[in-house]
Amino acid sequence: xxxxxxxxxxxxxxxxxxxxxxxxxxxxxxxxxxxxxxxxxxxxxxxxxxxxxxxxxxxxxxxxxxxxxxxxxxxxxxxxxxxxxxxxxxxxxxxxxxxxxxxxxxxxxxxxxxxxxxxxxxxxxxxxxxxxxxxxxxxxxxxxxxxxxxxxxxxxxxxxxxxxxxxxxxxx
Numbered sequence: 001x002x003x004x005x006x007x008x009x010x011x012x013x014x015x016x017x018x019x020x021x022x023x024x025x026x027x028x029x030x031x032x033x034x035x036x037x038x039x040x041x042x043x044x045x046x047x048x049x050x051x052x053x054x055x056x057x058x059x060x061x062x063x064x065x066x067x068x069x070x071x072x073x074x075x076x077x078x079x080x081x082x083x084x085x086x087x088x089x090x091x092x093x094x095x096x097x098x099x100x101x102x103x104x105x106x107x108x109x110x111x112x113x114x115x116x117x118x119x120x121x122x123x124x125x126x127x128x129x130x131x132x133x134x135x136x137x138x139x140x141x142x143x144x145x146x147x148x149x150x151x152x153x154x155x156x157x158x159x160x161x162x163x164x165x166x167x168x169x170x171x172x
Contacts, residue, residue: 049151050153053149053150053151053153056099056150057147057149057160057162059097059098059099060097060099060100060145060147060162061147061162061164062097063093063094063096063097063100063145064094064143064144064145064162064163064164065164065166066093066094066096067090067091067093067094067120067143067164068090068141068142068143068164068165068166069093069141069166069168070089070090070092070093071086071087071089071090071093071120071141071143071166072086072139072140072141072166072167072168073089073168074086074089075139075141075168075170076139076168076169076170076171079170084105086139086141087105087120087121088105088106090105090120090141090143091103091104091105091106091120092106094120094143094145100145102120102145105120119142119143119144119145120141120142120143120144121141121142121143121144136169136170137169137170138167138168138169138170139167139168139170140165140166140167141165141166141168142163142164142165142166143163143164143165144161144162144163145161145162145163146159146160146161146162147159147160147161147162148160
């Protein structure tokens with residue numbers, strides 16, 4: 001059996017103490033990572049949920065805009081439509097967006113009064129919107145919708161009122 005001298009033993013003990021110090025370093029780094037995760041995760045989650053809420057609000061605003069346009073366009077293309085038909089066109093367009101429900105404006109449904117949830121109004125072809133020589137006629141359709149956030153955010157309104165009015169010139 002070979003004899004160990006003092007020099008190799010010193011080298012071996014130096015390596016072992018280095019490994020012990022490295023393991024302490026790794027443990028302290030994992031604790032630091034845990035603390036950093038605990039600090040960043042709530043901020044990241046709030047940012048993610050806030051972004052989703054904002055995207056949903058933009059989608060509903062687009063639906064309100066499209067509904068007003070669809071109602072006015074329906075009348076501009078076919079001027080024999082009644083105001084109820086124009087409201088129905090707007091309602092159908094509004095309901096194409098996920099999470100948006102409007103009822104009461106199509107045939108067979110009870111026509112709602114303008115409530116806090118949504119309202120579709122048509123102003124028809126009136127003298128107020130007849131201008132020029134020869135006079136150009138216009139139709140005005142207004143859609144209002146109350147957007148409600150999924151989460152109650154502190155310091156931010158839960159109900160946001162979205163509305164859009166479209167005034168479209170009529171041919172001929």
